[in-house]
Amino acid sequence: MKPLNACRWLNNKAFYCDPPDRTKRPEEYLTPFWCAKTHTPVGPDGGGVHISCCGSDRTCYRPQTDVEV
Secondary structure (H helix, E strand, O other): OOOOOOOOOEEEHHHHOOOOOOOOOHHHHHOOOOEEEEEEEEEEOOOOOOOOOOOOOOOOOOOOOOOOO
């Protein structure tokens, strides 16, 4: 399951299936992360994609739920 503060574009296969060891967090898996916007391990801002760096401090960050008024 994706952490609540993660960018909506951040993806990892651990987010979509039950991990074999539920004590591990997604960032501890060796599977690669990718950006759903660029479909690569590089985000739209040119930075690397990983759960540890895809946060609200990046220009390409989008919350998982956008509220438009």
